[in-house]
Amino acid sequence: MAVPHTVDVLVIGGGATGAGVLRDLARRGMTSLLVDREDFATGTSGRYHGLLHSGGRYVGKDKVAARECIEENRVLRRIAPASIEDTGGYFVATPDDPDDYVEAFADNCNQSGVDCDEVRVADLLAREPAINPGIRRAFRVPDGSIEPWGLIEAMVADARARGSDALTYHKVIGMEVAGGRIETVTVRDERTGSVSRVWPKFVVSAAGAWAGQIAALANVKVEMTPGKGTMLVYNYRVTDAVINRCHRSSDGDIMVPIHSVSILGTTDIKVPDPDDYDITRAEIRRLVDEGEKLFPSLREMRILRAYAGVRPLYQAPADTVAGAGNRSISRAHAILDHADQGVDNFVSIVGGKMTTHRLMAEQTVDAVAQKLGNTTACTTADEVLPGMEPGHHYWVGHRLADHEAEGGGDADLLCECELVTRRMAEAYLDTHWPCSIDDVRRGTRVGMGPCQGAFCTFRVAGLVAERLDAHTKATGRPAPGTEPGTPEEVGHAPGSGSLHAAIADRALTAFMRERAKGVRPIASGRQLQELMMTNLVFVDVLGVESLSTASALVFEDEEAVDAAR
Amino acid sequence: MPHADVVVIGAGLSGLTAATRLAEAGAVVTLVAKGHARTHWGSGGLDIAAPHAARTPADGVARLAALDHPYSYLAPCVAPSVAWMMERLAAAGLPYAGTLDTPIRRVPTAIGGTRRVAIVPQAQSAALRPWGRDEVLVVAGIAGYKDFWPLAIADSLAREAVWHGADRPAAVVGVSVELRGLGDRHNLNAMHLARRFDEGALRADDIAAIARAVERAAEGRPGRVALPAVFGLAAHAETWAALRAQLPLEPFEVPLVPPSVPGIRLWRVLRDRIRAAGGRVQLGEFVHAVRVEDGRVTAVEMEAATRTHAIRTEALVLATGGLSGGGLRATDDGRIVEPVLGLHVEAVEQDAWLVRDGLDPAGHPVEAAGVRADPDLRPLGADHRVSHANVHVVGGLLADQRSIRERCGDGVAIASGWRAARGLASDATRSPIDCEMADSARTEL
Numbered sequence A: 001m002a003v004p005h006t007v008d009v010l011v012i013g014g015g016a017t018g019a020g021v022l023r024d025l026a027r028r029g030m031t032s033l034l035v036d037r038e039d040f041a042t043g044t045s046g047r048y049h050g051l052l053h054s055g056g057r058y059v060g061k062d063k064v065a066a067r068e069c070i071e072e073n074r075v076l077r078r079i080a081p082a083s084i085e086d087t088g089g090y091f092v093a094t095p096d097d098p099d100d101y102v103e104a105f106a107d108n109c110n111q112s113g114v115d116c117d118e119v120r121v122a123d124l125l126a127r128e129p130a131i132n133p134g135i136r137r138a139f140r141v142p143d144g145s146i147e148p149w150g151l152i153e154a155m156v157a158d159a160r161a162r163g164s165d166a167l168t169y170h171k172v173i174g175m176e177v178a179g180g181r182i183e184t185v186t187v188r189d190e191r192t193g194s195v196s197r198v199w200p201k202f203v204v205s206a207a208g209a210w211a212g213q214i215a216a217l218a219n220v221k222v223e224m225t226p227g228k229g230t231m232l233v234y235n236y237r238v239t240d241a242v243i244n245r246c247h248r249s250s251d252g253d254i255m256v257p258i259h260s261v262s263i264l265g266t267t268d269i270k271v272p273d274p275d276d277y278d279i280t281r282a283e284i285r286r287l288v289d290e291g292e293k294l295f296p297s298l299r300e301m302r303i304l305r306a307y308a309g310v311r312p313l314y315q316a317p318a319d320t321v322a323g324a325g326n327r328s329i330s331r332a333h334a335i336l337d338h339a340d341q342g343v344d345n346f347v348s349i350v351g352g353k354m355t356t357h358r359l360m361a362e363q364t365v366d367a368v369a370q371k372l373g374n375t376t377a378c379t380t381a382d383e384v385l386p387g388m389e390p391g392h393h394y395w396v397g398h399r400l401a402d403h404e405a406e407g408g409g410d411a412d413l414l415c416e417c418e419l420v421t422r423r424m425a426e427a428y429l430d431t432h433w434p435c436s437i438d439d440v441r442r443g444t445r446v447g448m449g450p451c452q453g454a455f456c457t458f459r460v461a462g463l464v465a466e467r468l469d470a471h472t473k474a475t476g477r478p479a480p481g482t483e484p485g486t487p488e489e490v491g492h493a494p495g496s497g498s499l500h501a502a503i504a505d506r507a508l509t510a511f512m513r514e515r516a517k518g519v520r521p522i523a524s525g526r527q528l529q530e531l532m533m534t535n536l537v538f539v540d541v542l543g544v545e546s547l548s549t550a551s552a553l554v555f556e557d558e559e560a561v562d563a564a565r
Numbered sequence B: 001m002p003h004a005d006v007v008v009i010g011a012g013l014s015g016l017t018a019a020t021r022l023a024e025a026g027a028v029v030t031l032v033a034k035g036h037a038r039t040h041w042g043s044g045g046l047d048i049a050a051p052h053a054a055r056t057p058a059d060g061v062a063r064l065a066a067l068d069h070p071y072s073y074l075a076p077c078v079a080p081s082v083a084w085m086m087e088r089l090a091a092a093g094l095p096y097a098g099t100l101d102t103p104i105r106r107v108p109t110a111i112g113g114t115r116r117v118a119i120v121p122q123a124q125s126a127a128l129r130p131w132g133r134d135e136v137l138v139v140a141g142i143a144g145y146k147d148f149w150p151l152a153i154a155d156s157l158a159r160e161a162v163w164h165g166a167d168r169p170a171a172v173v174g175v176s177v178e179l180r181g182l183g184d185r186h187n188l189n190a191m192h193l194a195r196r197f198d199e200g201a202l203r204a205d206d207i208a209a210i211a212r213a214v215e216r217a218a219e220g221r222p223g224r225v226a227l228p229a230v231f232g233l234a235a236h237a238e239t240w241a242a243l244r245a246q247l248p249l250e251p252f253e254v255p256l257v258p259p260s261v262p263g264i265r266l267w268r269v270l271r272d273r274i275r276a277a278g279g280r281v282q283l284g285e286f287v288h289a290v291r292v293e294d295g296r297v298t299a300v301e302m303e304a305a306t307r308t309h310a311i312r313t314e315a316l317v318l319a320t321g322g323l324s325g326g327g328l329r330a331t332d333d334g335r336i337v338e339p340v341l342g343l344h345v346e347a348v349e350q351d352a353w354l355v356r357d358g359l360d361p362a363g364h365p366v367e368a369a370g371v372r373a374d375p376d377l378r379p380l381g382a383d384h385r386v387s388h389a390n391v392h393v394v395g396g397l398l399a400d401q402r403s404i405r406e407r408c409g410d411g412v413a414i415a416s417g418w419r420a421a422r423g424l425a426s427d428a429t430r431s432p433i434d435c436e437m438a439d440s441a442r443t444e445l
């Protein structure tokens, strides 16, 4: 797809915030273009904890943030029901939690508008037997879990239906500022290396933890304090509701059930570079040590992988408090109008949470609208997102139900762990091709389960090949994305001869690489055993390493990209 | 309490080799294992040694023998033990092709890559012959079977790069064959298909359907056919013979993701051989304790379903595998332990276990973890002295091999299992058994 020359507003960043801004702009009649250097939700929005906040975690220290959370929690349940599971949540007082915090908790919730009911400990333990039987009190709040991939796609679809567009794998690499305005923005197609320029009327940076880097391109200073958080994915639902410790938020004090897994988090460590996701064993130890206070048998549970995200924390110049740890920096957001630094058509939206992304977008677009003389009111809180039926929340049994509907045991499963049928993968490919197998993973969850892709990645590759072949046979023409002379699409190694073979190479070799990465910090016991077993199959039986040099071009590209960062 | 001359723990290739040889020599031997081993995960071939740059298995063994590697003391046993193994496999109707001097060559894999092999089951051997200039490779899959996608495999193998400089077919085409009655059968695995060929009722029809599809795809060109390795377990020999007779091109099987049909064929031959020679094979038993008196094992206790029982024994062969088999376990606090006897384990520091890039040609350093042994395969303690006099350590549990990259796992398993049995059998039966193979066997290899 070609990069247009002019747009009303250029939105940088395809996380929840950027997608929310794009949607809101489009609904108010401002046609815009969103660019992200990678796929949607590959920044913090694909690496967060998955909690739809009730606000309960903030009632003790930041009532504004708590109130925003509960209000947006209600909005999102209405407009994005399919992305949310109504798990409910509890704050439980373990023997380690301070009495005064526990005593004040219900009151604090009340003051922030967060619904909160105390429940009998025995009742909760009956429902959630994994919880520490030593807990003293328990409070129910409307926490939920929220899945980012479908949500962001739906927001982008809404914007596209109104004439706006979004380009993934397009990185902003330069800006030209003249006469107090950004004149042009330079973007590079990360797959082909081709560079183009856009002349926008207005620029919104929704680049999250990378906002400082984007601002610097326009010689503007935005002081970000990226805070890395690590999470552990457990291979089944340890609990059915979100479980928080009733204390001032800290490390390893919350378990979020999402789809078929549970995620324990998090840590919070200041990092100089937002691309620094290295997970240390000390962090894992800390998470498990703390998590054990909530779930005494945690150590016996199997961890599937560890991942980390970087919080887009913003350090406002005024509240720079020497010696304060990262958790004391406000989670609330800020809209920075860079007119005060001499650039008139540029705002950055920083900080915030997944839960409040819509509100952040609304306030950002209010600011843009004012500058562009647009007076249309915001409607994003009222309109249900496309493809989402009102009122229908995600339900953990839905995969099984879909699978049963397709014939149950005999339906054609591509991924046994996550019950992804061939039909589901085909439906995704119908609307997303050309795409990478990693995109299929995000779109369908193929490979997210206990085998982590070992036995389904190549099936998706096989399916793609069959479809391309069928297309060619039916039409006599090469399938879209495979015509000679078309710009190389995701994963296409020029000259390798076959688009899909290159995509498969990339997915299979990435599997070997990433599997080691996700397991490295948690490698012990069964994780290590399983890593060795899949290694054996992939190297000895399948010869995966023979593919990695076959697609050397793809990897060389990636290295060049990394070096340029 | 029942009594055995030797208890073997572990049903992988090393344990099977030791138990077979012991039983044949007349020892009272019991093999116990909690489950299946690497045979069920692997390719069914015999990977003796194919480190980078090795030209033949013998060359590979020599290269590894020069390093800190079990081959540094096992190398002399490799030729006789492999010959011994191949003789038994052939006698049971599962002949293998290749020798220690066969050039290591690249053969196609089930994801359209290539792997380096030399000694393989007969059914895989046609892949090893050099490719003629005009030969086509037809990749034929079975419609509805999810672990072998012929079009994707063909597409990938058509690229020069995956052959890494080796000669290759002039053209590669993929074809998917519909077998009767499978149209709406989903979630087929390799075992379902293998049993279908075993039963035989549909065999002739199936083979005819494959032959027709291959014929069409080949368009009269000479060449070979790659097929998923599903052609029978018990009736593999008949099935394969029928297939060879009917297909217009010469077929070869391509090993698949687990469960490995070729591996299971191998496993069954050895299990049957142990039983036929009077040995016992007990699967599904988890050894939870071993009694040791004065540095000697005296009894093994195991747990199955609901009961526990014990066997008194004169000696123990520990064939529990490496990290992938469960013979070594990584603890939460970063140690690697041998859980059955608590033997001393050599391993790098936890921080160095894994490399960042899972495809690093050197492999993960933790792969080399294991128990060091003296040339009689008795385990060495931290003080480099034998810690248990009547224990022999074999196979993947031995330290200093990186079997995944060096591709030496089967060779080390066979040579060490065979070597351990040699020493023990002479103790147990008090009659020395022949140690070295006759020269004739050596050249047959």
Ligand SMILES: Cc1cc2nc3c(=O)[nH]c(=O)nc-3n(C[C@H](O)[C@H](O)[C@H](O)COP(=O)(O)OP(=O)(O)OC[C@H]3O[C@@H](n4cnc5c(N)ncnc54)[C@H](O)[C@@H]3O)c2cc1C
Pocket (backbone or CB within 6 Å): A012, A013, A014, A015, A016, A017, A018, A035, A036, A037, A038, A039, A040, A041, A042, A043, A044, A045, A046, A047, A048, A049, A050, A051, A052, A053, A170, A171, A172, A173, A206, A207, A208, A209, A210, A214, A227, A228, A229, A230, A265, A266, A308, A309, A310, A311, A312, A351, A352, A353, A354, A355, A356
């Ligand atoms: C460990 C952790 C746990 C969290 N848990 C929760 C939670 O449970 N609930 C909750 O509500 N919130 C949670 N958050 C916060 C929430 O995830 C983030 O606030 C939110 O996802 C930020 O979204 P965003 O769109 O602003 O940023 P991002 O999602 O990071 O989007 C920024 C995008 O900008 C792109 N970009 C960067 N540079 C360039 C460039 N040069 N050109 C083009 N594009 C570029 C990036 O690729 C990225 O996609 C958590 C955060 C962390 C780190």
Ligand SMILES: Cc1cc2nc3c(=O)[nH]c(=O)nc-3n(C[C@H](O)[C@H](O)[C@H](O)COP(=O)(O)OP(=O)(O)OC[C@H]3O[C@@H](n4cnc5c(N)ncnc54)[C@H](O)[C@@H]3O)c2cc1C
Pocket (backbone or CB within 6 Å): A042, A045, A046, A047, A048, A049, A050, A146, A147, A148, A233, A258, A259, A260, A261, A304, A305, A306, A307, A308, A438, A447, A448, A449, A452, A453, A510, A511, A514, A515, A518
């Ligand atoms: C709401 C939510 C729910 C999640 N649920 C699950 C879950 O059920 N199961 C689960 O395993 N993880 C789950 N995760 C974690 C997720 O798979 C990623 O680990 C996370 O999005 C961050 O990616 P990364 O650390 O691998 O980062 P990156 O550095 O961005 O890694 C990207 C590369 O990693 C590879 N990769 C990432 N994850 C996997 C994987 N799981 N298997 C194979 N390759 C992978 C991709 O191929 C890609 O090449 C969840 C994350 C979120 C935010």
